[in-house]
Amino acid sequence: APPAGASGQAGPCFAVEGPGSDLVCFTLSAGASGRPEPRCFVPAPGRCYSLCVPAASSVPMARLHRRLQQRLRQGPFGRCRVLGLLCYGAQAALEKGFLIQDPQGGPETERALEELLRGLGELPPLLGVYEAGERGELWQCLWALRGAGGRELLRRARVVAAEEPPLHPAVPGLSHAAVFHSLEAARSVVEQCTSFIPEATAVLDLVDKCPKQSKKGEFPVIVIEGLDATGKTTVTQSVNDSLNALLLRSPPACISQWRKTFDDEPTLIRRAFYALGNYIVASEIAKASTESPVVVDRYWHSTAAYAIATEISGKVQNLPPAHHEVYQWPEDLLKPDLVLLLTVSPEERIRRLQGRGLEKTEEETELEANSLFPQKVEESYKRMENPRCQEVDASPSREEVLRTVLYLIKKHCGSL
Ligand SMILES: Nc1ncnc2c1ncn2[C@@H]1O[C@H](COP(=O)(O)OP(=O)(O)O)[C@@H](O)[C@H]1O
Numbered sequence: 001a002p003p004a005g006a007s008g009q010a011g012p013c014f015a016v017e018g019p020g021s022d023l024v025c026f027t028l029s030a031g032a033s034g035r036p037e038p039r040c041f042v043p044a045p046g047r048c049y050s051l052c053v054p055a056a057s058s059v060p061m062a063r064l065h066r067r068l069q070q071r072l073r074q075g076p077f078g079r080c081r082v083l084g085l086l087c088y089g090a091q092a093a094l095e096k097g098f099l100i101q102d103p104q105g106g107p108e109t110e111r112a113l114e115e116l117l118r119g120l121g122e123l124p125p126l127l128g129v130y131e132a133g134e135r136g137e138l139w140q141c142l143w144a145l146r147g148a149g150g151r152e153l154l155r156r157a158r159v160v161a162a163e164e165p166p167l168h169p170a171v172p173g174l175s176h177a178a179v180f181h182s183l184e185a186a187r188s189v190v191e192q193c194t195s196f197i198p199e200a201t202a203v204l205d206l207v208d209k210c211p212k213q214s215k216k217g218e219f220p221v222i223v224i225e226g227l228d229a230t231g232k233t234t235v236t237q238s239v240n241d242s243l244n245a246l247l248l249r250s251p252p253a254c255i256s257q258w259r260k261t262f263d264d265e266p267t268l269i270r271r272a273f274y275a276l277g278n279y280i281v282a283s284e285i286a287k288a289s290t291e292s293p294v295v296v297d298r299y300w301h302s303t304a305a306y307a308i309a310t311e312i313s314g315k316v317q318n319l320p321p322a323h324h325e326v327y328q329w330p331e332d333l334l335k336p337d338l339v340l341l342l343t344v345s346p347e348e349r350i351r352r353l354q355g356r357g358l359e360k361t362e363e364e365t366e367l368e369a370n371s372l373f374p375q376k377v378e379e380s381y382k383r384m385e386n387p388r389c390q391e392v393d394a395s396p397s398r399e400e401v402l403r404t405v406l407y408l409i410k411k412h413c414g415s416l
């Protein structure tokens, strides 16, 4: 039977992005029917709260989500566990938010949440409060905060378990929230950021100086892709020396000084920045490939694969199915002749990461700590199409990997 909300209509479903690889899903029921609620996410004797914001490709909403995320890491929320929460349903657009587990209960956390929401301006997100009923059943109360410290109960419904949906709830929105398939789509996101990120204007200026629809020259263009520390820099440099090629990288040098700024922004903005970087590199490739072979260290496949793997929580099986639109190359972006994907075992990759001993970014640390993340990036690379990535086992010695790569280039691109 379809999930019924208090109004009797098909209601929203929720998926908690727990620390495990499975989503814990629940829905709401007006009556006493329904399978037992997934109590596992409410710590006894504690309490649970939820907050959600629309996940549409809107810069203000992306920033609101980010702000909530940052605030929930601080102060009174220190004792709580904060998990990702997705709210989806037949009629509603996806919302993204947080499930806040307070192991002690007590009024402080709820007060702090109210205060946080009241500080957000005119239309703060609704506050979900989960409480046990007399027979141990679980209820969700949905509150709207009103002026002068008041609040209004919009809905009280029973929480009942739901099946994990066949498609991860974040998949349908990926093409709007994280994976850009045209210059215009990425450009419009960065354009909305100029008032609060001064560097956005400089990025747009550089993009607008590039010729539109860059065409490749007669020399081959080879892209080297792979997870961090799989040997891309090592391979691109030696291929370069062997072929007398020009070495380019995405994001290009002209915008890389702003990378840190955009890396600190929400996914939507961050991915739009990297997407624009690819269009700038495309114009560099177009020019260079009229004079010599070109080797590119990361390009669109990196942008897409990392975006997909970050947005889709949980296990590798949650990724969009093969041939999904997110794996297709953007029509307005210059295509390389050959894309090689370097792969090594997880153990070897950790050895190389440690051997290099560089300071780690947040994402790199996650990459090491959470072995599902690199698996999802690599699987996404492998599902890319038109052009697809050709996999190269990069675990042998530097010399042997170079030999294999040069062999594949010669085979695919002819004599150079
Ligand atoms: N084939 C190889 N065998 C052993 N170590 C390698 C090999 N290729 C690269 N390395 C080392 O692994 C580390 C990561 O390589 P690097 O080229 O910087 O990777 P990436 O550019 O993909 O992050 C470096 O310390 C590098 O010297």
Ligand SMILES: Nc1ccn([C@H]2C[C@H](O)[C@@H](COP(=O)(O)OP(=O)(O)O)O2)c(=O)n1
Pocket (backbone or CB within 6 Å): 227, 228, 229, 232, 250, 251, 274, 275, 277, 278, 298, 299, 300, 302, 303, 304, 306, 363
């Ligand atoms: N063309 C590119 C290059 C990198 N990115 C993003 C994807 C990841 O979030 C990081 C990975 O970059 P990282 O610093 O690990 O790259 P290197 O391994 O140092 O080449 O940057 C991208 O989106 N598009």
